[in-house]
Amino acid sequence: MWQEVRSELRPRGLEIVTVALDTGGAEAAGPWIDLAKPEHPALVDEAHLLDELLGVVNVPSGVWIDEEGVIVRPPEPAFPGRVVLAELDLPDDLPPRLAEMLAESQKIQVEPERYLNALRDWAARGAESKFALPPDEVIERSRPRPPDESRAAASFEIAQHLHRNGHPADAVRWFREAHRLQPDNWTYKRQAWSFVDVLQGPTDEYEGDWLSDVRAIGAKNYYPRVEL
Amino acid sequence: MILRQLQVDPAEFERRTGWAIKPEGACKGPVCVPLPESEIDRLDVEVLAQRLGMALVHDESHGIWALGPESGGHALTSAEAPDITLPDRNGNQFSLRSLRGTKVFLLAWASW
Numbered sequence: 001m002w003q004e005v006r007s008e009l010r011p012r013g014l015e016i017v018t019v020a021l022d023t024g025g026a027e028a029a030g031p032w033i034d035l036a037k038p039e040h041p042a043l044v045d046e047a048h049l050l051d052e053l054l055g056v057v058n059v060p061s062g063v064w065i066d067e068e069g070v071i072v073r074p075p076e077p078a079f080p081g082r083v084v085l086a087e088l089d090l091p092d093d094l095p096p097r098l099a100e101m102l103a104e105s106q107k108i109q110v111e112p113e114r115y116l117n118a119l120r121d122w123a124a125r126g127a128e129s130k131f132a133l134p135p136d137e138v139i140e141r142s143r144p145r146p147p148d149e150s151r152a153a154a155s156f157e158i159a160q161h162l163h164r165n166g167h168p169a170d171a172v173r174w175f176r177e178a179h180r181l182q183p184d185n186w187t188y189k190r191q192a193w194s195f196v197d198v199l200q201g202p203t204d205e206y207e208g209d210w211l212s213d214v215r216a217i218g219a220k221n222y223y224p225r226v227e228l
Numbered sequence: 229m230i231l232r233q234l235q236v237d238p239a240e241f242e243r244r245t246g247w248a249i250k251p252e253g254a255c256k257g258p259v260c261v262p263l264p265e266s267e268i269d270r271l272d273v274e275v276l277a278q279r280l281g282m283a284l285v286h287d288e289s290h291g292i293w294a295l296g297p298e299s300g301g302h303a304l305t306s307a308e309a310p311d312i313t314l315p316d317r318n319g320n321q322f323s324l325r326s327l328r329g330t331k332v333f334l335l336a337w338a339s340w
Contacts, residue, residue, distance in 0.1 A: 002335060006336050014331040017324065019314060021338045028339045030317040043314040044337075052296070053246055055303025056336045065309045065332040069325065074304055078335055102256045123331060135307035142304035150296035151283035157288050157294040161230050187338065192293065194340035 001080040005116065006040045013067075014123040016040040021048050021059060023160045023188055023195075047160060050075075051187055052153050054211070055143035058186040058223065062115075064122060072122070074142040079112035079221040097201055101211050107219035111226065118228045131228060141227075152181035156188050163195065166211065172205050179208065186222075207215040231293040234273040241271055245297065246310040247280065254280060256298075257306020 006016045017040060020029035025046040033042045050056045054063055062078025065071055086106050097214060122129040133141065143149075159174035173176050175192035182188060189208060193200035200210035216221055229236070229243040238249040247254045249271065253262040261279050273295060277284040283296035298305060313323040324332065 009333075014333060015327055016333050016335060017322075018335045018337060021336055022340070024339070026315070026317040026319070032339050033317045041316065043316055043322055045314050049244075049312065049314070050334075050336050053312065059336050059338045061336045063309075063334040064334075065324070065327075065334060067329050067331060069309045069328055071304065071307045071309050078333075119333060126331065132248060138307040139302050142302045145297065145299045145303050147281060147283060147299045150281065150284060150299035152296070152297045154283045154285040154294035154296035157296075158285060158292065160272060161292065161294070162287070162290065167290070169264070170287075174287070180232070189340050190338070201338070 001079055001082065001084070003036055003038055003040070005119070006038070007125045009120065010040075012123040014119075017043065018024045019043045019045045019049060019050055021056070021191070023048070023163060023191055025164075031184075046164070048156065048187060048191070051156075052184070055145065056187065057182075057184060059145065062119075064119075064129065066132070070135065071138050072127075074138050075109050075178060076141075076226045077110055079110050079115055081112050081116040083110060083112050097199055097211070101199065104211060104214055104219055108214075108222045109225075110219045114228060148181045149185075152178045152185065152188065155181065158193070168195065176206065179206070231273060231295060232291065234293065236271045236273055236276070236295075238271055241276070243311075243313070245282075245295075246305075247298070256309040259305050299312050 002016055002018060018038065022028040022044060023046055026044050029044050056075045060191040061075040063071060063075050064073040077135040090102050118131040122131050138163050155174045156178035157176060162171035162174065178188045190200055190210065193206055193209060196205050202209045246258050250260065252260045254260065254276065256271045263279060264275065273284060276282060277295060281299040285294045309324060309327050311323065313321055315321055
């Protein structure tokens with residue numbers, strides 16, 4: 001769907017760059033990129049650099065960068081006008097856990113049309129758009145980073161390094177440490193869970209799982225509300 | 229960033245953290261943090277960790293360290309976008325800086 005947005009906004013001077021946060025690299029993200037047939041740059045971030053450099057903690061997250069290379073909106077939940085999953089009629093014959101996950105997903109609240117309209121406004125009006133924020137506000141709206149979150153990032157990086165280099169069992173304690181130190185970082189949790197169970201369900205390795213953790217905070221709190 | 233010793237190459241440090249080593253210290257955008265003079269050419273990771281509030285974590289059994297991002301403030305120290313260079317699915321490197329002059333919408337997603 002981002003390709004559709006790209007086709008609309010590229011003539012107005014806006015380029016889309018997608019970045020897959022995947023420790024599994026191109027092997028994991030590549031098939032999805034192929035399916036989307038993007039005309040825009042579609043990159044793979046196997047080290048989750050965007051987590052560290054920008055403060056991304058969940059996906060999808062969008063960042064707006066102006067013509068001078070200045071960030072005018074920091075990472076925030078970003079949807080391309082629609083959320084297909086929210087529109088689906090769920091079949092009755094789904095495996096029970098998958099059905100529960102999809103039903104919970106449909107309770108997650110986002111405002112995709114409002115977000116896309118803001119992006120359209122910025123593409124057309126640039127710095128005059130009310131949605132383009134001044135630098136001080138961009139910094140202030142980016143995530144606070146206490147020392148524990150730096151330690152979480154370092155722990156996650158060791159975990160990824162060990163996982164990629166043939167030591168997945170040794171990686172688990174570092175993934176767990178990252179989860180303990182920064183429990184609201186969904187990219188840390190979902191990346192680790194997905195290595196054990198594609199549905200990110202309960203496992204012996206990790207204390208949490210997607211469905212339980214979302215229910216614990218309430219689906220409506222899964223993404224912070226975007227302040228436009 | 230992953231380290232096998234407690235010294236780091238300045239260019240690699242900048243690529244991975246966004247902090248450039250200059251005569252005035254470690255700088256990101258308009259923010260500069262002074263470093264001891266001897267640290268300008270030879271970066272001692274423990275000094276960087278202490279000065280920039282970067283966590284330094286050690287896995288003894290594999291002989292590696294990881295240096296986390298700066299802390300104590302916000303994830304963004306500056307609104308200046310870091311020069312992110314990443315590969316596409318075929319391994320071709322792409323730099324965000326190549327899009328200067330164009331508005332960019334950067335979207336993070338994942339296959340999981």
